[in-house]
Amino acid sequence: MSPYHHGDLRRALLDTALDAIAADGPSALSLRDLARRAGVSHAAPAHHFRDRTGLLTAIAAEGHGLLAEALAGATxxxxxxxxxxxxxxxxxxxxxxxxxxxxxxxxDLELTTARAxxxxxxxxxxxTAAPADDDPRTRHTRIAVWSLAHGFATLLLGHNLDRLLADEDPEEVLRELPLFLLPPA
Incomplete structure (x- = not known):
């Protein structure tokens, strides 16, 4: 990323942090390194996020908002x-x-709101597959379905499924997996 010069510094720091996390993971991220990558003073990130945890919290909140948008309209x-x-x-x-x-x-209020x-x-x-009630079976179905999608995505991002999927579209493969999890009619 080119050094920051003007505009929305908060957004520039978030984008730089996202690039760093994608390359090296969240544990390698520091505010000092973020400032260096963005071409700003070492104090600039702390002005916007207070600390590293604040920066990561802002990223998580943004992510939950994006996930909510991505899931909206699922058929x-x-x-x-x-x-x-x-x-x-x-x-x-x-x-x-x-x-x-x-x-x-x-x-963090922004995070708890976005998570909700x-x-x-x-x-x-x-x-759409299990009624919205507190029946244990319904809750268990929800847990199983989320676990399946989340685990599949995690394995996919870690390149653990590369050989197994070969050239198959991961989204299409996932579309076929939940069938056995649905409660009997």
Whole structure:
């Protein structure tokens, strides 16, 4: 990324951080390195995010908002799973940070709001296959479906499925997987 000169410094720092996370993972990110990469003073990132955890929290909140958008309009459970995998593929740095609670300010209002939005979108998508009630079987189906999509996306991003998938479209493969998880009619 070229050094920052003018405009939206917060956005420039987020974009630079996302590039760094995609290349080296969230554990390698520091505010000092972020400032160097963005071509700004070492104090500039702290002005916008207070600390590294604040920066990662902002990335996670943004990611949950993007995930909620990605899941909106899912036509059925298979479509929701494919959209989840597509989101992970298109936003791998967000995906890495979003589900790492030890890296985040858990009580951050922006994060909790965005998590609620993505959670509601996921619940709506899952409700197409399982009624929205508190029956243990319904809750277990939700857990299983989310686990399947999340695990598949995580394995995919880690290149653990490359050989198994060969040249198959991962989203289409995922569309076929949830069939055995649906409760009997």
């Amino acid at each position: 059925d459970l298979r479509d929701a799973g494919a959209r989840y995998v597509r989101f992970a593929r298109q936003h791998p740095a967000h995906f890495q940070v979003m589900f790492a609670p030890n890296l985040l300010h858990a009580d 939005l993505s959670g509601a979108a996921l619940t709506r998508a899952i409700a």
